[in-house]
Amino acid sequence: MKGKMKTGIAGLDALLDGGFLYHNAILLKGAPGAGKTTLGFQILRNGILHYDEPGLVVSFDQFPQQFHRDMESFGWNVAELEAGGKFKTLFISPEDLAAVAAHHESLFLGRVQQAAEEIGAVRVLVDSVSHVKRVTNDPMRQRTLLMGAINEIKAMGLTPLLTAELGSRADDLIDFEEYVVDCVVLLDLLLRPGQPLPERTIEIRKARGQNCLGGKHPFKFTPAGIEVFPHCVPSPMGLEDLADRPLANVSSGIAGLDRVLQGGFTAGVPSLVAGVSGTYKSTMLAHFLAAGAAAGEPGLLISFEEPPQYFIQVMHQRGIPLEGAVRNGLLHLWHRVPKGTTLDELYYQLQGAIERYSIRRVAIDSLNDFERCVPEPARCKDYLIWFNDLLMRRGISALWTQKIDRLSDRSPIGDIRCLSQFDTVVYLGQVEIESELRKVVSILKRRGAKCEGDLRAIDCGPRGLVVSDKFLGLSGILEGSPRGQYKKTVEELLQPVISARDFVRMARSEQVPPAQRAVLYDNIEQLLDQLDQRLREHFGIEETES
Amino acid sequence: MAKILIVEDNESIRTIVRMALEMGEHEVVEAADGREGLHMLQTNPDCALVITDLAMPVMDGYAMIARIQADAAFAKIPVIVLSAEKDATAALDRGAVRLIRKPFSPIELLETVSRVLEA
Numbered sequence: 001m002k003g004k005m006k007t008g009i010a011g012l013d014a015l016l017d018g019g020f021l022y023h024n025a026i027l028l029k030g031a032p033g034a035g036k037t038t039l040g041f042q043i044l045r046n047g048i049l050h051y052d053e054p055g056l057v058v059s060f061d062q063f064p065q066q067f068h069r070d071m072e073s074f075g076w077n078v079a080e081l082e083a084g085g086k087f088k089t090l091f092i093s094p095e096d097l098a099a100v101a102a103h104h105e106s107l108f109l110g111r112v113q114q115a116a117e118e119i120g121a122v123r124v125l126v127d128s129v130s131h132v133k134r135v136t137n138d139p140m141r142q143r144t145l146l147m148g149a150i151n152e153i154k155a156m157g158l159t160p161l162l163t164a165e166l167g168s169r170a171d172d173l174i175d176f177e178e179y180v181v182d183c184v185v186l187l188d189l190l191l192r193p194g195q196p197l198p199e200r201t202i203e204i205r206k207a208r209g210q211n212c213l214g215g216k217h218p219f220k221f222t223p224a225g226i227e228v229f230p231h232c233v234p235s236p237m238g239l240e241d242l243a244d245r246p247l248a249n250v251s252s253g254i255a256g257l258d259r260v261l262q263g264g265f266t267a268g269v270p271s272l273v274a275g276v277s278g279t280y281k282s283t284m285l286a287h288f289l290a291a292g293a294a295a296g297e298p299g300l301l302i303s304f305e306e307p308p309q310y311f312i313q314v315m316h317q318r319g320i321p322l323e324g325a326v327r328n329g330l331l332h333l334w335h336r337v338p339k340g341t342t343l344d345e346l347y348y349q350l351q352g353a354i355e356r357y358s359i360r361r362v363a364i365d366s367l368n369d370f371e372r373c374v375p376e377p378a379r380c381k382d383y384l385i386w387f388n389d390l391l392m393r394r395g396i397s398a399l400w401t402q403k404i405d406r407l408s409d410r411s412p413i414g415d416i417r418c419l420s421q422f423d424t425v426v427y428l429g430q431v432e433i434e435s436e437l438r439k440v441v442s443i444l445k446r447r448g449a450k451c452e453g454d455l456r457a458i459d460c461g462p463r464g465l466v467v468s469d470k471f472l473g474l475s476g477i478l479e480g481s482p483r484g485q486y487k488k489t490v491e492e493l494l495q496p497v498i499s500a501r502d503f504v505r506m507a508r509s510e511q512v513p514p515a516q517r518a519v520l521y522d523n524i525e526q527l528l529d530q531l532d533q534r535l536r537e538h539f540g541i542e543e544t545e546s
Numbered sequence: 547m548a549k550i551l552i553v554e555d556n557e558s559i560r561t562i563v564r565m566a567l568e569m570g571e572h573e574v575v576e577a578a579d580g581r582e583g584l585h586m587l588q589t590n591p592d593c594a595l596v597i598t599d600l601a602m603p604v605m606d607g608y609a610m611i612a613r614i615q616a617d618a619a620f621a622k623i624p625v626i627v628l629s630a631e632k633d634a635t636a637a638l639d640r641g642a643v644r645l646i647r648k649p650f651s652p653i654e655l656l657e658t659v660s661r662v663l664e665a
Contacts, residue, residue: 491649492558494649496558503565523565
């Protein structure tokens with residue numbers, strides 16, 4: 001046989017650099033309930049269904065009915081497979097192994113060979129070889145017995161998958177089975193304090209003659225069987241990865257914010273919206289995704305808190321309809337529960353979605369919840385770097401939210417985590433200005449591009465967010481305690497009115513020479529133009545062509 | 547008529563002050579902050595009056611007035627403060643001769659300027 005024997009489990013094949021080598025003996029080892037039999041049968045079944053490789057199950061453990069029932073819980077109809085003529089199950093008493101041990105004519109191996117020949121088997125699952133230990137207490141005999149059986153099965157042209165029970169955790173000694181096989185796949189279960197569900201991991205501990213990705217990788221049981229999520233392992237990004245991408249902007253979906261950002265967020269890099277609770281962080285994501293959909297750029301929202309339907313309803317009420325984009329396949333909504341999600345799984349799914357849906361924009365709500373998915377807090381930043389690395393490599397514009405607590409009167413930049421991981425950081429806050437609670441927006445960071453760096457008011461109008469007022473001359477807003485008068489109103493709105501009125505009075509005076517009167521009219525016109533522009537900005541009214 | 551320096555970070559306000567002063571046929575030079583104001587004074591030593599805001603970036607109006615007062619060459623140039631700050635009267639204690647509150651009337655500004663220049 002040429003090439004690799006694919007398991008048909010994409011994540012596992014990725015760990016194995018394409019699959020197992022044919023005719024290697026593969027040990028699937030784990031504690032009771034770890035998923036050894038399920039994994040073995042899934043590999044066998046995938047061989048039959050997807051690679052035209054018939055399979056044989058040799059079980060010492062279970063009665064046929066029980067085996068059928070267990071596999072059918074994943075929707076795998078064993079009887080149907082058998083009826084197709086490419087699958088067979090043999091239920092053999094462990095005592096039959098004794099014949100092999102005694103070098104007698106082996107009934108066990110004879111039956112395996114006969115069954116394999118009947119269906120033209122390529123893969124065989126032996127469940128489980130731990131029964132060898134029941135045949136004899138002599139470790140040397142156990143080893144010889146197992147090695148003999150494996151060699152016989154290999155000689156039949158089969159690729160054996162062998163399940164085995166894991167010894168005590170306290171026992172660091174490696175069981176003899178691991179020495180006599182070519183590959184060892186270890187399935188583990190770990191219940192961490194505070195985690196409601198055990199964490200399942202898979203590890204390729206040995207893979208003779210082939211490359212594999214080491215380490216423990218998460219896996220989980222899904223309704224369709226086992227899914228494996230290889231750990232994110234980014235390689236250094238070369239110049240060639242970004243060379244053909246000129247720096248461009250993508251619209252935030254909010255005209256006023258695009259003006260402040262001088263065109264929008266930088267395309268293909270991650271940006272962050274950080275702010276206290278209730279300052280339109282999620283709404284900003286909705287605008288970002290809606291703008292993408294309007295430009296024909298498929299987007300994905302990963303939400304850890306709000307269920308997608310609720311998000312859609314809230315945004316609809318705020319004048320940002322997203323239903324159409326969802327219907328047209330331009331917007332995909334994922335809801336994940338922090339305590340039940342591993343980031344390796346999410347990373348793997350994100351990779352798949354990017355390819356499948358040609359995703360161009362990703363919005364993640366929020367970094368706080370993302371961090372809650374990581375059992376070891378020290379690794380949060382690693383995961384953030386890996387996710388951003390994936391998105392940057394694919395040229396995807398990403399927008400994250402981060403909820404911050406403003407307990408101090410420091411600048412908010414001190415309250416925002418992982419600043420260095422984002423190209424642009426937008427701050428959303430609430431301040432009391434002249435007895436009124438106002439929401440403000442400011443660009444705290446903008447790498448590689450100019451930004452105005454000032455403060456503006458942000459409000460939700462009938463068609464979503466409007467970024468308007470510039471809080472000129474008002475100090476202390478970022479610290480949450482603005483000082484001085486609300487100069488914006490005075491200087492930008494009231495002053496031109498008062499000045500225009502005075503100039504009108506001057507122009508009316510009969511003592512004013514005609515040349516000076518003309519200058520006064522010019523001044524009045526200039527002031528009215530200025531006022532018109534300021535009022536439009538203030539109320540978020542677009543300029544209309546006249 | 548006189549040469550007058552306007553020091554104000556808000557360009558719109560600066561424009562209105564300039565418009566008003568030019569109606570009074572004054573010559574106007576402009577600066578956007580205190581430091582630039584001091585520089586303009588050095589390059590325009592014939593300025594007869596300074597009109598300044600208080601809250602400005604780089605160098606505020608208080609610091610600029612203090613520097614003008616401390617420089618014998620400019621100490622006699624009168625300074626009118628144009629401010630919306632509630633506690634702007636403190637500028638009068640630091641050497642400003644008049645305080646005009648924003649929003650201001652250009653007609654009243656011109657009248658105040660005339661009175662200060664005549665004094």
